[in-house]
Amino acid sequence: PAVAHKAALRLAVETLRPDWLLLAGTMVALAATIFFTLLFPLLIGEVFDFVRAQGGLAGKAAGAAAINPFAAAGVAATPTSFTAVLLKLGSCLVLSATGNALVAWCSALLGERFGYRLRGRLMETLLRRDQAFYDASTTGDLVSRLTLDVTVLQTTLADFIGQRGFRSMFEVVGALLMIAVQQPLLALVSCAITPLLSRLLRAVVVRSSAIIYQRQTLAAEALEYAAERLSQVQTVQVFAQQEREAGAFAELSGSGYQLAQRYAFFQGVVEGAGRLAVNVGTVALLGFGGWLVIQGRISVGALLAVNVFNLFISIGLSSVAASLGELGKALGALERVSELVAASHPATQDVAATVSSGSAAGTSSSSSGSHSASAGAPGHSSNGHGSSSHVIAAGSSNGSSSSSSRGASGVELRDVWFKYPGAMNWAVQGINLTIDPGQTVALVGPSGGGKSTIAALLLGLYTPQRGTVLVDGKPLVPKTDGGSGAAEAGMAAVLQQPMLMSGSVRQQIRYGKPEASHDEVLAAARAAHADEFVSQLPDRYDTEVGERGHVLSGGQKQRLAIARALLLQPKILVLDEVTSALDVASERYISSTLRSMAATKLIIAHRLSTVRQADVIVAVADGRVVEQGTHHQLLALEGGTYRRLVKTAELGAFWAHAPA
Ligand code: ADP
Secondary structure (H helix, E strand, O other), rough: HHHHHHHHHHHHHHHHHHHHHHHHHHHHHHHHHHHHHHHHHHHHHHHHHHHHHHHOOOOOOOHHHOOOOOHHOOOOOOOOHEEEEEEEEHHHHHHHHHHHHHHHHHHHHHHHHHHHHHOOOOOOHHHHHOOOHHHOOOOOHHHHHHHHHHHEEEEEEEEHHHHOOOHHHHHHHHHHHHHHHHHHHHHHHOOHHHHHHHHHHHHHHHHHHHHHHHHHHHHHHHHHHHHHHOOOOHHHHHHOOOOHHHHHHHHHHHHHHHHHHHHHHHHHHHHHHHHHHHHHHHHHHHHHHHHHHHHHOOHHHHHHHHHHHHHHHHHHHHHHHHHHHHHHHHHHHHHHHHHHHHHHOOOOOHHHOOOOOOOOOOOOOOOOOOOOOOOOOOOOOOOOOHHHHHEOOOOOOOOOOOOOOOOOOOOOEEEEOOOOOOOOOOOEEEEEEEEOOOEEEEEEEOOOOOOOHHHHHOOOOOOOOEEEEEEEEEOOOOOOOOOOOOOOOOHHHHHHHOOOOOEEEHHOOEEEEEEHHHHHHHHHHOOOOOHHHHHHHOHHHEEEEEOOOOOOHHHHHHHHHHHHHHHHHHHEOOOOOOOHHHHHHHHHHHHHHHOOOOOOEEEOOHHHHHHOOOOOOEEEEEEEEEEOOOHHHHOOOOOOHHHHHHHHHHHOOOOOOOOO
């Protein structure tokens, strides 16, 4: 945890650094304020001694004041007039009030700026984290760190600088110095309690930081739970699980409560012990100081001033204790926050590891020497024979494969192996797949076979442990800014179950290109068969959709997601189960749009009509390419996976496919 502590503190310092001038100014204002505040008891003592010297108070000889507090402070022993003393007192009051106002203002500002900057930085970092990070995190946890923990930090910072921490420490030290200047022995008495107190304080910090880390983590779990159940309230109600869910939530938040309960008791003990120590100190000081007055060594005014200083010390110490407790909590929160920043984007692909291939890629008869196992365009297939593992290799000699020809890019997965973080088995193992520019490749196969994983790898969402993804012969490399590199390589994608972000239809469609013109939006919407239903929305392209807006059907959302991808005029288009939610008319329409597009297409589909139109059909099972060829070629394979899938499909209208 020492390393974690260090990283956390570094984050705090980095976040605070741009405001160093404001921080320095606040500290100066704070020091000045405390100076004036500490003059106060001296002036009260002065008033006291003045009144007494004028015979206002009964007592021994007025001149008994052997040690006058102002002798030390360099103030005249006998003020000329009462008014002058009161004036000093008054101006001291005004100055300290002004200083206080300034400090309160600046420290609150510092806290706000700190929180604002930290949240911004966290969000930026989060958006750049890779998929593996998101697979391992829950949204509730991330959101609670981004909001709750940062808020704890921001208020603690403001409080520590302006209200209790630094101020109280300064006050305690200043008051001790003041006492020491007047009577070193009294200062010693006042100091006697500090070892005990400091031990208490350390315990408070350590304990608080550990507890708050746990408590915030538990709170995040409860938050996640609540968010998840509330977003699926329909399921909860239809299955009549309200009571059980409420109970489970209560239990979750209850464990946080138990922790808080123990902490509350701990706080009580600390508070009591602290106060006891301070009060014992006060009694000792009064006894010893009183004896000094009786001996005629100090004046009554001085004793009074010393006592007020002692009051400063005891109040100051207890608020230091409280603020250190807060600081401990903030440390816990800071650690949770800095964990989000800790690791950076994974290293770029290991290109060197890709050279070895030699797996069952299908002995390609291609003359180009590449792993091209594609079947070429329809009508161009040359009845490939002699291929191992059912991969029908038909050399792509149609000449178009030279390079990215007019708006389409070639894609190659070269001996790609990938295992999800923490998974036992390879999700894909030794995939070799070449897609020539402009070709349409359909991935088919049983659920869990690895189709979506191939799409995610192609999009650069994950980095394969072995092998390379190449676009136009160049390895796809994650961007240092956290981008997957897909957009830069001219890819666009429509993923499974597209979710809309809040915003208008127009904003949805031009998400990847915010500066797109209305004509571009319109063209994309038409191509995606979305214009028709958008025209019927209350505000057409300005209708708010997404979670808060107009409710769209699954198929409508999907069409917007398609329009969003088409607007980019991608060179490579990845479509993952896109047609699943579409009605037949939309599906036909979009299929014909896609056919007319120049882009290279990788389609994961389970509608036979979509699949059979592809140039190449690739059957994937157990993370391997098991068959590859055209519809007719694969259908001819006795006992083949594709043949089996088609037979099943002919029974129903769809592929047998249960989404996980
Ligand atoms: P398909 O798209 O063919 O249904 P997937 O590519 O989704 O198959 O899944 C391939 C394998 O990888 C499956 O065993 C699945 O359980 C696993 N898998 C998919 N996504 C993840 C993930 N985010 N984390 C861990 N394992 C995953």
